[in-house]
Amino acid sequence: MTVRTFTAPIALLAVFAALLATMYLGYASNTEKNLHDFPVALVNQDVGETIGGTPANIGAQITDALVAGVPADKVDLRVVGIADAREQLKTGQVYGAIIIPSDFTKRLAILGAAAVVPGDVERPVITVHTNPRVGPYTTGIMQRIADRALRQVDATVGKNLTEQVHATLAAGAPEPAAATDRISGAARLMIADPVQVIDAPYRPLSDGAGQGLVAFFYTLILLLAGFTGAMIIHTLIDSVLGFTPTEYGPWFVHPPATGTTRFHTLLIKWAVIGAAAPLLSGVFLGVAAFLDVPVPSPLLLWLYGTLAIIAVGFTALSVLAAFGTAGLMVNLVLFVVLGLPSSAATVPLEAVPSYIAALARFEPMHQIYLAVRAILFFDGRAEAGFSHGLWMTLFGLTVGVLLGSAATIAYDRRGLNRTAANEVPVPNGVAPQAC
Known part of the structure; x- marks a missing residue:
């Protein structure tokens, strides 16, 4: 145990707390x-x-x-x-x-x-x-x-x-x-x-629309399905392939590594989230129907919901493949910490500080919200935000695919396989396995 063992996580939490306060308090105050x-x-x-x-x-x-x-x-x-x-x-x-x-x-x-x-x-x-x-x-x-x-x-x-x-x-x-x-x-x-x-x-709006909040929460569940789905898939696939251990209460399981390349591992994870996305989008639509939430264009919402989950899931998995454990924090900041205040789903962008409004140009949640709101409340009209949201979602998916492919292929070509040979020693003598 060293001083760094305590100071490093505390310093990281302090920076994270400052970012949270800046985004969320600045978002809600002084409209x-x-x-x-x-x-x-x-x-x-x-x-x-x-x-x-x-x-x-x-x-x-x-x-x-x-x-x-x-x-x-x-x-x-x-x-x-x-x-x-x-x-x-x-x-x-x-x-x-x-x-x-x-x-x-x-x-x-x-x-x-x-x-x-x-x-x-x-x-x-x-x-x-x-x-x-x-x-x-x-x-x-x-x-x-x-x-x-x-x-x-x-x-x-x-x-x-x-x-x-x-x-x-x-x-x-x-x-x-x-x-x-x-x-x-x-x-x-x-x-x-x-x-x-x-x-x-x-x-x-009808009572089932929750005074317009339904569009926000539908956006949120689509984003969380892709974001948290990527976290779960990343952990489970790595465990099955033997790259990370899995604990079940007091039991510890760590099968031998299969030697699958980084790029092929990422392809497997993408395939899983791609197969799950239409199912998850259908579940959300079914629950909405059960709760009498008005959905004027269910097919369009199901199709776009599937695309949104895939785009978020692919990008989140690519970030994890490129940055390793640090990708968890990157994903949290990108999709949640910066996403909620800049989504314009509750307070409009015209009533938030300019630094938050500027994030809406690229933040995934804002793009998804524009498309979902257009489908639910504006008859899916392109000029109501659906066209912008759709193309930005496709753009985000493209960026995610390129990032993940470029990073993993580059690592593989340099021989940075996920094996014991690539363990990196640290000053205190503990050698964590390279991810």
Whole structure:
């Protein structure tokens, strides 16, 4: 026993803990501060109205005010038509939409007139569509953005409407005070707060979708099937081939090494995970059906799930073949520690620190999540993330195959077989078997 026996694992755990804290605490905290480029559609359908002989379009004024008032560095406010807004909501390209209806100015004019002349009246409405299919946390962010922006709009419109009503009444009143007295208390409240904001989810999800969390957890089980499956297969195959011992409680089994090359060993492991992947994907699909989880395209989900498990499993096995025992830590960091925060499955990338958002460009979990979410919630549409997720999964599989093949073939050609002849001595005299 040496000092290094204690300090090496403690130092490794300290670095691992720091990485965990940086990723997960940074991911979950300060979403308002980290908000950037949050995509929101703004639609003005208002056709305007003639008020007092003058054409007016309050909807256009509100649109200009929102564009000027919403922080451009935090919110990507896209002024589009209603058809474009619906298309972008359908494909998850925007996380919400603010809709100003065609009769907005007309209703506002009627509301102002009703403060003087009694009659039935309806407040002008602005609809805020959230997009729950993108992710559960995006709904709350969208509602907060819309609430802050429209609260100021409502106050400004109410102030202008109140001044307009007072001016109209003052024109026919002997004294300004008399004009104010002609407005009832209820009418004053109505014109001071004239805009009714309606929150409405666009294409709401069924209860079985878990408010959008089903896509995240389905992604997680696919990734874990490939990641943990690779760990299990790696250990069991190495044990069967005699490269590592196996313990069953107090019993110890270590058959003689078969002498199989590193590359052929990796091919055997790939074959096992490849054979298991369609079965595992089918099990997940069957459990989803048993639990009444809505799956609109089961065949597509089964096929993609099989591909995702193979891609993750092949890559994880290649990392183990290339780096040996250290590959366990590499796989853990690559697939889990860095993968969960950058997946965008709960908190969107637009609300996390930039260093986490940057990981989503290559992290496997994010690519799998985009494809799974598109299949479950967006009819498997390519532009909703399925195309990107599919090609990135194939790219990851290619990288994994190339890494594993190159590393094991290179080791074999250099004569670095997994035999006692390649044991590496260490300073304390213990000679671990080369892996």
